[in-house]
Amino acid sequence: MLNANWAVPVNEEDPAACFGTLLSALLTVLPVAAHAKMVVTVQGPETVTDTRYEYDQAVIRLALEKTRDKYGNFLIQQTPVGQNSHRSLLTAVNGLYPNYVVKYSMSSKLPEGLTAIPFPVDLGIVGYRVAFVSHETKEQLKQVKSLEDLKQFEVIQGIGWLDTDILEHHGFKVRDGGDFDAMFTMVALNRSDLFLRGANELLGEWRTHLVIPELTYDEAISVYYPLPRFLITSDKNTELSQRVHEGLLAAYEDGSLLKLWEEKYLPSVDFADLKSRRVFRLENPFLQGLDPSWQKFVYQVEGEPTQ
Numbered sequence: 001m002l003n004a005n006w007a008v009p010v011n012e013e014d015p016a017a018c019f020g021t022l023l024s025a026l027l028t029v030l031p032v033a034a035h036a037k038m039v040v041t042v043q044g045p046e047t048v049t050d051t052r053y054e055y056d057q058a059v060i061r062l063a064l065e066k067t068r069d070k071y072g073n074f075l076i077q078q079t080p081v082g083q084n085s086h087r088s089l090l091t092a093v094n095g096l097y098p099n100y101v102v103k104y105s106m107s108s109k110l111p112e113g114l115t116a117i118p119f120p121v122d123l124g125i126v127g128y129r130v131a132f133v134s135h136e137t138k139e140q141l142k143q144v145k146s147l148e149d150l151k152q153f154e155v156i157q158g159i160g161w162l163d164t165d166i167l168e169h170h171g172f173k174v175r176d177g178g179d180f181d182a183m184f185t186m187v188a189l190n191r192s193d194l195f196l197r198g199a200n201e202l203l204g205e206w207r208t209h210l211v212i213p214e215l216t217y218d219e220a221i222s223v224y225y226p227l228p229r230f231l232i233t234s235d236k237n238t239e240l241s242q243r244v245h246e247g248l249l250a251a252y253e254d255g256s257l258l259k260l261w262e263e264k265y266l267p268s269v270d271f272a273d274l275k276s277r278r279v280f281r282l283e284n285p286f287l288q289g290l291d292p293s294w295q296k297f298v299y300q301v302e303g304e305p306t307q
Contacts, residue, residue: 037072040064040240041097043088044078046180049208052201053078055264056103059121060231062260063247071243086160092232099240101233105162108289115235118291119248120228123261124298126198127227128279129163130272131218132205134190141220147280150221153193156183162286163196166225170282181209188215196223203268222274225282228294252297261299274301 042060043053057078064074079100083091088102093113103121110116133141137153144150147170156175157164164174175192177183184205187195197205202217209215233240251257 038064038074038240038243039098040074040076041100042076042078043102044083045081046083048081050081050180051204051208053103055260056121056231058260058264059248059251059257060101060244062251062256063244066247066250066256067243070246071239086158089160092234095234095236099233099237101231101237101240101244103229104232106228106230106290106294107162107286110232113235114232115237115241116230116232117241117245117248118230118294119245119252120294120297121231121248122198122200122229122265123258124226124228124295125200125265125269125301126229127224128199128269128272128274128301129196129223129225130199130202130277131194131196131221132184132187132209133194133216133218134188134214135216136190137187137193138216138218138220141218144221144278150223150280155194155196156186156192157196158183162227165286166227166282166284167196167223169285184209184212184215188212194218199272199274200265200268203271206271219273220277222272222277222279223282224279226284226287226295228287228290228298230294269301 040060042057045051045053057076061076064071064076068074077097079088079091079097089104089111091097092100092102093111101117104110104116106116131141141153151170151172154173154175155167156177157167158180159176159178164176167174177186177192177195183192183195186192199222206217231244248257251260
């Protein structure tokens, strides 16, 4: 029997192309959906190898499960493959899907029409940035002794990522990359130097990009800046916002959120071995004015040296 949290893909590009498949899925899920009080849309992967949103989806499901008794059953669907971060923000603003919710690197200002659920769903770990690089660049990074040394390397980041603004604020040269998978190839071929990723993302993305023979990852340095990521949604989705916030707090209090975090992220954090790196700490100037209460939920990395 299907549960009321079964995920259904949605396709905004060519609904007719998959009509038969969707019709079959909808007919199967119809008895369940009839009992679901809330349909929630989550972010699907940007590419077929993209695993970044699996944790987000699991966190949202966990929050909804924790509040099932109060708010009722739910049904989760996801957006189609191919929607990047910039487009996902437009999707949230335009309200294309029911109760669309997506993770967002917070700043003190949100686009008009959106609201943030004030909880750092990554527990702050994504602020520890580590680099995919070429073998040549990896050798060069072993000689980095100062922040000024590090700024000699070009960083590539996705279009619309707050990381770009933070790094440029501190004097880094940053190139925008429009295709997620292509950025791994760019650094592997020395067309850019550093592709910075969260310590929690390193292991999974390394495994899925082993097919790029020139690609490797740096083991010498890390860049840290506070980067709380909240779930955001349309400000019209008041019940969803309240429900997910209550669910996140409940899951944090009973330990189930940390258990999920450790299951999904701790192997990669251990693999990144932050305590063996020179960590350069940067201010995030775009958090000024943001309620700092999120900081009490940040995961504490043990034995991590600072610069």
